[in-house]
Amino acid sequence: MIEPKMIGLVTTLGGIDLAGHYRPVFAQHAPELELRTPDEVDDRGAVRFVFTFRPADDAFDGLTGLRAIFSAGAGTDAIMACPSRPAHVPVFRVEDADQALQMAGYAAFHVHWHHRNMARYVVQQQRGEWSRVVKGLSPTYRLVGVLGFGHMGRAIARGLMALGYPVAGYSRRPPEPPEPGVEHFQGDGLDAFLARADMLVNVLPLTENTRGLIDAGFLGRLPAGAALIHMGRGGQVDEAALIAALDSGHLSGASLDVFEIEPLPPDDPVWRHPKILVTPHVASIPEPAFVVRAIRQRMRQIAGQDAPAG
Template sequence: MSRILGVATCSQLKLPDRFIPLFDKLAPELDLRAPDDIERPEDVRFMLTFIPDAEAFHRYPKLEAVFSVGAGQDAIDRCPSLPQGLPVYRLEDPDQALQMAGFCAFHVLWHHREMAQVRANQASEVWARKLTGLSPTARRIGVMGFGLMGRAVAKGLVALGYSVAGYSRRMPEAEPGVTHYTDGEMDAFLAQSDILINVLPLTPQTRGLIDAAFLAKLPRGAALIHVGRGGQLIEPDLITALDSGQLSGASVDVFETEPLPAGHPFWAHERVFVTPHVACIPTPEAVVRNVRQRMLAEFQEKKSA
């Protein structure tokens, strides 16, 4: 079988340098090249990218699939040159889901056990013991988004003894220990979420979802762990909710503008835990395996049709 030609385009992440050697080693059926090494663009069958340039797709008329190197694909979907109907596949990696589960468990404990105050007490040399409310039964956790990531997050928190509810537009396969809410039940879901974890993808329906009205539906003193996509959160509304006491704290890993600009209110806010979009990072090897499996399946289906 001749090798299936692909192109890696994302100058910000230097995808060709990172992935071409790995494709040669782990996916010899797929011939991944840098844009400058493509002699016949019409031979290219797939693209590997994350944040494509505006004109990235114009040069390749015979593309059959686009692969994101991460769990998100919103930058690809927004690309003006993306051909209508071209399949776009985001990474679905069990290891990445485990990373997300661990990250969220840490931040649940951070807010539940009021570790920001503990750190402030240390800086002031104050010995103050909290003696009540330490049991996981004292906090109800809401996981908004119940795909591969959300399910792993919920499963980990159930194992720690927390009461966990999930929300998704459609009823998923049951997960032991998780109560589920679906479309039309968002208000009830929010009302029972003392700590809300957002792992939703960015869609037209979720853009700007987390605004003042949304945050007001959480129990007073709730906390937000935002690991979905930056465009879902109205950042000034979060600051207002924190300053008013409607929220007791927030962990924010994704932002409308990344890197987070100097002088942004989140940097200095005592109730915001800022992390630089690192909740989960896939290994390059996992990306290659994912693309290989999907691309070879696509190729075989078209060949047998």
């Protein structure tokens, strides 16, 4: 059983009032869990979980009774980097079927956008010009590489295969179980994976190994005419190298959803590049009810593990 009114600490998210947004949802779907802001907590030792995304450096100070930390988004890099985070407390990212479907839909749209030359037709419409590309329209002509093959990567691969695209996936270790129909690469097979990827969908987390990963050398290992769909984390793509690859013609296009600085500054050159489609970090937006239900289920599991054997 969950103890009555298990207290959770909530922080803001990029100026969004998470407490105000989520309190009604917790009240409806997890009444045992009480969400409080830092200024509403008198006894920090009584806090059992934290719901956050970019915590302040001292966010976890004094939380001696903490049992779990939950991310308000798919990423956990800012939480993991927080200097006051207690290393023994598990950190859980948002992983639900609905968010995976959102990511799969976003990837499918942008793969299709680049494969079928949709940017060209937008320009032609503005000019009233009727001109068609009639070759290479079948999805079988474009192998899609999914870089990062966890919960989200697997959903993206399934969605793309359902549309007829051949798919390859790259991960540090072989996925368990392997995804039927996907050509899997791992470990030192990155170069071989990139050489096959006519469309590259990046959903890697941000780590020391992935920061700045997509640089000039990386992009140069993609096939000529490839496109990049970047859905991972800000800080992974070298924008100058990407623009150079687009301007040279080595890459045919790019879609960017995440950036190191968000909101993206108005003077950033990617806004106006004719081969780049920019979206404001909307590849997936967690549905509050699903997030709260997942937190409730996890806290029930933790409470059960903490209960004395009898």
